[in-house]
Amino acid sequence: MLNIVLFGPPGAGKGTQSQKLIEKYNLIHLSTGDLLRSEIAAGSELGLKAKSLMDNGILVPDEVVIGxxxxxxxxxxxxxxxxxxxxxxxxxxxxxxxxxxQENETEITAMLALQVDDEELTNRLLLRGQTSGRPDDQNEELIRKRVQEYNTKTAPVADYYTGQGKFFAVDGIGEIDEIFGQLCQHIDSLKQ
Incomplete structure (x- = not known):
């Protein structure tokens, strides 16, 4: 089983690249945001618990997301x-x-990290904000805060997978197909 964590800051190109990887390798896309919305829509026990928390402005705890x-x-x-x-x-x-x-007799194969410098991220998100309608992509101060939040809180996860020999960095600046090719090279080398 091929299990990939696609990693990178907001605006790095994860959405674009994940769709291409899903198609090429026939993977199931697990987006925590999508999962929360579908569990809430289905009215499941976990969904109801998540909705109750979210309605009160509380972050959904790890155990609910893991569930x-x-x-x-x-x-x-x-x-x-x-x-x-x-x-x-x-x-x-x-x-x-x-x-x-491990309980399901599988493991993470690799963490593939799209690396893009902060200025490029800011420019990409501002550009995306012109067409996405997302207010969080239209405010430069908010964008810089999101990128900083990623750098301080989320980036340590890369160290965790580096310790397992599963971290692979890919330059996230360039042509979409070139970046995709680099991601595929890492995946294909692991499948051998």
């Missing part, structure tokens, strides 16, 4: 693999994900 991911992993036990998007964001989440995957 949702566990449901999807079990639901797709015969899949070729998964691409994790927006998760894990912290080392405890990465540890929980490892435990969950």
């Amino acid at each position: 949702m991911i566990a449901n999807k992993v079990k639901e797709h036990s015969t899949a070729s693999g998964f691409i994790f998007d927006g998760f894990p964001r912290t080392v405890p989440q990465a540890q929980s994900l490892d435990k969950l995957l």
Whole structure:
């Protein structure tokens, strides 16, 4: 089973590249945001718990998110693999994900990190903000705060996977197909 954590700051190109990877390697896309929305829409026990927390302005705790991911992993036990998007964001989440995957007799194959400097990220997000309608992509101060938040809180997850020999950095600046080619080279070298 091929299990990829696609990693990078806001605006690095994860959405674009994940779609290409899903198509090429026949992976199941696990986006924590999508999972939360679908569990809430389905009215599941986890979804109701998440909705109650979110309605009160409280972040959904790791155990709820892990529970949702566990449901999807079990639901797709015969899949070729998964691409994790927006998760894990912290080392405890990465540890929980490892435990969950071990219980399902699989593991993370690689963390592929799209690396883009802060100025390029800011420019990309401001450009995206002109067409996306997302207010968080239209405010330069807010963008810089999001990138800083990523750099301080989420980036340590890369160290966690580096310690396991599963971290691979890819330059996220360039042509979309060139970047995709680099990602595929890493994946194909691991599958041998």
